[in-house]
Amino acid sequence: MNRRFTSSCMFILSLVLVSSSSLAGSDDALPNGLEFAPGAVNRVVITRGAGQLVVYGATKEHAPAAELLLLTHGRRDVVWAARSLAESGVKIVAPTGERYWLEQSQEFWDAFTTKRFHDYGQQSTKVVAQPLAVAQWAEEGEKISWRGLSIRTIPTPGYTRGAASYLVELDGKTIAFTGDLIYGDGQILDLYSFQDAIPEANVRGYHGYGSRLASLVTSLKKVADAKPDLIVPARGPIICNPQAAIAKLTSRVQKLYHNYLSTNALHWYFKEKRMRICGERVLGAGAKIDLMPYANHQQTPNWVFETSTSRLLISDTGNGFLIDCGNQRVIDAVKDLIAKKLVSKVEGIFVTHYHDDHTDSVQAAAEEFGCPVYATSEYADILERPEAYHMPAMTSNAIRDVTSMRERQTVKWHEFELTYCFFPGQAYSHCAMLAKK
Numbered sequence: 001m002n003r004r005f006t007s008s009c010m011f012i013l014s015l016v017l018v019s020s021s022s023l024a025g026s027d028d029a030l031p032n033g034l035e036f037a038p039g040a041v042n043r044v045v046i047t048r049g050a051g052q053l054v055v056y057g058a059t060k061e062h063a064p065a066a067e068l069l070l071l072t073h074g075r076r077d078v079v080w081a082a083r084s085l086a087e088s089g090v091k092i093v094a095p096t097g098e099r100y101w102l103e104q105s106q107e108f109w110d111a112f113t114t115k116r117f118h119d120y121g122q123q124s125t126k127v128v129a130q131p132l133a134v135a136q137w138a139e140e141g142e143k144i145s146w147r148g149l150s151i152r153t154i155p156t157p158g159y160t161r162g163a164a165s166y167l168v169e170l171d172g173k174t175i176a177f178t179g180d181l182i183y184g185d186g187q188i189l190d191l192y193s194f195q196d197a198i199p200e201a202n203v204r205g206y207h208g209y210g211s212r213l214a215s216l217v218t219s220l221k222k223v224a225d226a227k228p229d230l231i232v233p234a235r236g237p238i239i240c241n242p243q244a245a246i247a248k249l250t251s252r253v254q255k256l257y258h259n260y261l262s263t264n265a266l267h268w269y270f271k272e273k274r275m276r277i278c279g280e281r282v283l284g285a286g287a288k289i290d291l292m293p294y295a296n297h298q299q300t301p302n303w304v305f306e307t308s309t310s311r312l313l314i315s316d317t318g319n320g321f322l323i324d325c326g327n328q329r330v331i332d333a334v335k336d337l338i339a340k341k342l343v344s345k346v347e348g349i350f351v352t353h354y355h356d357d358h359t360d361s362v363q364a365a366a367e368e369f370g371c372p373v374y375a376t377s378e379y380a381d382i383l384e385r386p387e388a389y390h391m392p393a394m395t396s397n398a399i400r401d402v403t404s405m406r407e408r409q410t411v412k413w414h415e416f417e418l419t420y421c422f423f424p425g426q427a428y429s430h431c432a433m434l435a436k437k
Contacts, residue, residue: 030230031170036238037062041081044177044232046170048147054090055166055177056234057081066090068146071134072156072179073163074098076126078234086132093144096137097155097162105131117386117396118356122195122205124160125390138164156181156223158216159193165219167226176228176242181219183236186248188216201277206392207266213253214281220246257282262290303437305343307333309357313435315414318344323433324351324358325365334369347413349373350420351402353430354382356395363399376422377404379429391427 030036037043043062044055051067056078058066069085071078071094079102086092094102101108105128112125138144144151144166152167159180166177183189196211197204205211223231224246231239239245261279270278272291279289305312305320310330313321320343325331337343346369351362362383366373375383380402382389387398405411405420412418416437423432 073160074101091135095164120206156219173229201274326357359395380404
């Protein structure tokens with residue numbers, strides 16, 4: 001039994017290591033002179049004469065005669081594989097659209113300590129730790145010549161804003177090196193990397209879920225129009241049927257975005273015109289877009305005072321219980337109620353979640369009114385130590401001594417019964433409070 005198991009493991013391992021050669025003898029065989037080794041970042045080496053061209057990355061051990069290295073984008077989780085050859089003096093070619101991220105990464109990291117708070121851009125932080133010396137910035141349509149090969153550059157943004165793909169003909173086959181544009185049979189690595197602003201709909205990156213899926217669809221069409229015989233990505237298997245994989249990914253992305261729009265609460269805020277602009281970017285002009293109908297809206301009872309994103313429960317005793325506090329105007333409004341003797345004092349503050357428009361002035365309010373702050377234990381830490389996190393729209397103002405409440409813990413506050421619930425939704429670190437009078 002053990003011997004069989006060991007042999008099976010060795011056999012599987014050998015399949016992984018020689019996956020490129022396993023294509024030999026089929027219609028999808030790799031062209032002569034092209035070596036493919038799968039890994040965390042795929043190693044692709046083209047050998048011509050005494051020289052080698054590397055795509056994505058390799059070491060001197062695997063590409064001792066490397067003369068040129070092509071990068072499709074500037075994310076740290078791929079670029080690390082190119083660092084060794086870059087430091088040995090190999091000429092690096094990268095897309096001009098990624099220049100800032102590869103050349104001025106130190107500027108990004110110098111600003112990160114402060115810009116990570118109140119972050120409404122929602123971009124990846126997978127930025128290289130040190131700049132990379134790039135010898136040539138590839139422009140749209142530019143042809144890179146190397147040992148008789150002509151390598152064409154096409155911009156293919158999506159996974160990153162400035163990504164590009166390279167097309168080269170080897171042994172009569174057109175090979176597309178597409179980076180992380182597509183993974184396997186119609187997949188992508190993740191969705192969060194496609195978050196971005198939608199300026200034409202006046203949508204910031206914070207609300208721009210899947211924004212660059214529109215760029216992805218356009219880029220996939222560019223690659224399909226080039227009619228490649230093979231796609232060799234930065235990560236994942238070689239794609240031997242590019243047209244089918246591209247069609248599958250395009251269909252999946254559009255179905256996903258159509259479904260997203262149909263359940264998107266932003267319809268309440270942005271209205272149909274702006275949501276239609278968002279939808280047609282991904283789905284195409286005139287596409288059918290099903291928007292979630294508006295919810296019925298009920299007026300809150302007179303014992304709930306509303307101001308900004310805050311609410312104040314007012315007991316028959318005249319005491320108040322504040323829910324969230326995003327700015328000084330909320331404090332001023334409550335102080336005005338106290339001055340008018342509509343409220344005698346604030347006895348507590350409940351924080352629903354960490355977003356800055358709900359938390360920026362919680363600590364100031366706790367000091368002003370001399371009251372405790374409550375949250376469930378699942379996210380009390382992010383309120384007390386925001387500097388330990390990088391989350392969207394996060395306050396930089398720590399809240400001291402948060403009183404942690406258990407899931408579904410119920411307490412009596414004057415004539416109210418207050419039940420605290422961990423309530424992920426708009427964010428994972430989110431809570432709700434049920435108030436029964």
